[in-house]
Every structure is written in C-alpha cells, then in structure tokens.
Amino acid sequence: MKTRLEKLIISLNFTEAKALVDSLNKVELENYLLDLCYESENIIYYSFVFDMLKSKETSFIHYIASIILSQPLCHIEGAYQAAFYHAKKAVELDExxxxxxxxxxxxxxxxxxxxxxxxxxxxxxxxxxxxxxxxxxxxxx
Structure with a gap:
C-alpha cells in the first residue's frame, strides 16, 4: 500500500492517491506519509496533503500538514512557521x-x-x- 501511494504521489496522480488514502484510517495515513517523508525528505508529500486540504479542510489534515513540516521537513526554511500555522488551524477547527x-x-x-x-x-x-x-x-x- 505504501509503495503504491508513493508512486501515485511522486507521479502527481493526486486524484488516485486521494482515493487510496480514503481507505486508510487516520493512524495509517499519518504513519505512511511520515514514513515516506522521512525516507525521501521530498516536499511533494506536503503538496499532496495541501491538495487534500483544498478538497476538504479538516483539523486532521491540517495536523498531518503540520507534523510533516515540523518533523521530517523541518530543515526547510520556513517549515516551522508553516507547521505552526497548520497546527493553529487544526485547533481552530476542532477546539x-x-x-x-x-x-x-x-x-x-x-x-x-x-x-x-x-x-x-x-x-x-x-x-x-x-x-x-x-x-x-x-x-x-
């Protein structure tokens, strides 16, 4: 599953990737995306999560965006600030x-x-x- 998700995201096939993650629970989704980010340190996974936010803004997806930016991608300039934004949005959406x-x-x-x-x-x-x-x-x- 993780390999298939990786291929879909890397090839920018976000529509199929979103359909695939719809079958995952929250823990699986978080683990897969974090694993992929740690393995590659590729910002494309954040782009995928951001695309998910455009489709449906939820506190959980903001959390995922934040955790990706604040952990595996924290070395990127501005990542902590963007992660903080997403964390605050997550709390705002689910107080x-x-x-x-x-x-x-x-x-x-x-x-x-x-x-x-x-x-x-x-x-x-x-x-x-x-x-x-x-x-x-x-x-x-």
Whole structure:
C-alpha cells in the first residue's frame, strides 16, 4: 500500500492517491506519509496533503500538514512557521481536541519559539481545565 501511494504521489496522480488514502484510517495515513517523508525528505508529500486540504479542510489534515513540516521537513526554511500555522488551524477547527492543543505546545520548545511562554502557559491551563491529568500541559505551568 505504501509503495503504491508513493508512486501515485511522486507521479502527481493526486486524484488516485486521494482515493487510496480514503481507505486508510487516520493512524495509517499519518504513519505512511511520515514514513515516506522521512525516507525521501521530498516536499511533494506536503503538496499532496495541501491538495487534500483544498478538497476538504479538516483539523486532521491540517495536523498531518503540520507534523510533516515540523518533523521530517523541518530543515526547510520556513517549515516551522508553516507547521505552526497548520497546527493553529487544526485547533481552530476542532477546539475540543486536547491532543491537538497539547501538540501546539511543541511550538514553545523549538528554537524559533513560535508559541511564547505566556501563550504556552495560557494554553496549558486551558488543557488542564479540560484534562487535569495532562502530563504535557503540566510541564508548562
């Protein structure tokens, strides 16, 4: 499956690639795309995810775009800023998703510190109010 997806994306056959990923669950999609990005460090996978966003904007697809840019493609100039944008959009689209909010805290730890200490503390308090057991959020309070 991963090899077929890779061939479709590399050949810019995004329509068939999207049809293929429709049969995957969220974990599979995230794992396949991250694996492909780590293996090749090719920005075409971000282009594919961006194309998916144009078809249907969801918090999960914004998350995937963010994770691709902030991890395997983080060495590209501006990748963290673009990843931060997608992470904020993901939270905006699904304000009840605590895991997305916890992920947003990551942007306080990177060298660029795109999420200020004050913003991280405020967000962490919000997360704690929703989930008092959040170990991630407790680190920022």
């Amino acid at each position: 009840d998703d605590i895991e997305l909010k916890e992920y947003l805290l990551f942007f306080n730890d990177i060298p660029d510190k795109l999420l200020s200490n004050q913003e991280a503390k405020t967000l962490a308090k919000e997360i704690i109010n929703l989930n008092p057991k959040s170990e991630v959020a407790k680190q920022y309070i």
